[in-house]
Amino acid sequence: MSSASSPRQDSYAALRIPDFRRLISARVFLTIALRVQGLVISWQIFKLTNDPLALGLIGLAEAIPSIGVSLYAGHVADSVRRKNIIVAGVAALLLCAAALWLFASPIGVGLLAKDSLYTLPLYGVIFVSGIARGFMGPALFSFMPQLLPSREQLGNAVTWNSTTYQAASVLGPAIGGYLIAHLGVANSYTVSTGLLALALLQFVQIASRPLPPLEGERLGLKDSVLSGLHFIFNNQLVLAALSLDLFAVLFGGAVALLPVFAVDILEVGAAGLGHLESAPAVGSVLMAVFLTYFPLRRHAGRKLLWAVAGFGLVTILFAWSSNFWLSLLLLFMTGVFDSVSVIVRSTLLHTFTPEYMKGRVSAVNNIFIGSSNEIGAFESGAAARMLGVVPSVVFGGAMTMLVVGITAWRADKLRQLDLTPETIKA
Numbered sequence: 001m002s003s004a005s006s007p008r009q010d011s012y013a014a015l016r017i018p019d020f021r022r023l024i025s026a027r028v029f030l031t032i033a034l035r036v037q038g039l040v041i042s043w044q045i046f047k048l049t050n051d052p053l054a055l056g057l058i059g060l061a062e063a064i065p066s067i068g069v070s071l072y073a074g075h076v077a078d079s080v081r082r083k084n085i086i087v088a089g090v091a092a093l094l095l096c097a098a099a100l101w102l103f104a105s106p107i108g109v110g111l112l113a114k115d116s117l118y119t120l121p122l123y124g125v126i127f128v129s130g131i132a133r134g135f136m137g138p139a140l141f142s143f144m145p146q147l148l149p150s151r152e153q154l155g156n157a158v159t160w161n162s163t164t165y166q167a168a169s170v171l172g173p174a175i176g177g178y179l180i181a182h183l184g185v186a187n188s189y190t191v192s193t194g195l196l197a198l199a200l201l202q203f204v205q206i207a208s209r210p211l212p213p214l215e216g217e218r219l220g221l222k223d224s225v226l227s228g229l230h231f232i233f234n235n236q237l238v239l240a241a242l243s244l245d246l247f248a249v250l251f252g253g254a255v256a257l258l259p260v261f262a263v264d265i266l267e268v269g270a271a272g273l274g275h276l277e278s279a280p281a282v283g284s285v286l287m288a289v290f291l292t293y294f295p296l297r298r299h300a301g302r303k304l305l306w307a308v309a310g311f312g313l314v315t316i317l318f319a320w321s322s323n324f325w326l327s328l329l330l331l332f333m334t335g336v337f338d339s340v341s342v343i344v345r346s347t348l349l350h351t352f353t354p355e356y357m358k359g360r361v362s363a364v365n366n367i368f369i370g371s372s373n374e375i376g377a378f379e380s381g382a383a384a385r386m387l388g389v390v391p392s393v394v395f396g397g398a399m400t401m402l403v404v405g406i407t408a409w410r411a412d413k414l415r416q417l418d419l420t421p422e423t424i425k426a
Helices: 002-009 018-049 052-077 082-104 106-112 120-147 151-183 185-205 221-233 236-252 255-265 269-293 300-320 324-352 355-387 389-410 421-425
Strands: none
Touching (some): 018 052, 018 151, 018 185, 018 255, 052 120, 052 255, 120 151, 120 355, 151 185, 151 269, 221 236, 255 389, 355 389
């Protein structure tokens, strides 16, 4: 009895697995690299254009290819060894980082300065990286559970995976802001390229796993691609959780406009921008660590709804703030609330999705959530162009709270959700 329950009580159970440690180490390097790169490219494009819409186009340039390949990428993740997809995706991101360095180097600047559309090559690299990330997302999501000897460790692994991801998200923007301020754009890209190389080395060292055994007949390409959609749209609980996150991220994110806040409103420059970018991740890390020791179980659905509503409220308050330290605190709180949503949603997907189709279901999740970050960035940039920066962020926060109200009214199963072991087994 005690030995059977010990994995659930061990807060470090997943970290005792060598390949899981390699996976999260690789994700730390990967996340820091991509967050540094994202901050640098947004700073570079804003300085070149001085246009908030140009920042929104960064998200659109990544979302379009990511959404375009997602359903097929899910099919591939359930048909090909997932480690192979991950390694190929990180290698592609490494080449993209090298291209960004080249465009920012004296040679690249000399070549591109002759073109009046200087930013087009930058958007082109973002587009290619979106394809790579579209394939990597389902593979990473479905590969992680394969590293665990037992499903009893899944909840702990999800929480540690989120915690280390958010910790890296703290470091990435802070490092990026420092690099821009002290070393310049080209050298910042050099650092992100080196970190991606380290991530690739870590992923290569993880032992490959065969695909989970298939239940039923193997589907053709069309039916396989659509099966992830069928699974989610026939599961009201998962659909409600994903829809809630989709609209919250789509309307409630102010992160895409942080360069505007840093330069024009708070007047804190590149270093301050790095701190602003890091603040949500700091909140996410601390909340994720808290949830490692005190998991969300009873009334998880209600807590999720309150957390997303809180996210919308502090987003509105951030828009009105003209004090740097208050803005940092409010961004910190967005991360606290967002961490609850991320962990509940990930736990739901991992718990209720069969292993053999996790790639396809993750692909749909990527369309709902992953790409909505980028589309939300475009929405924020377009709204800022039409309404102004502050009113657009206020509008987004208000829409987030409205979505929570509608979801709480319509989604009975989500309101009543418990994640206690007894309820999940039932």
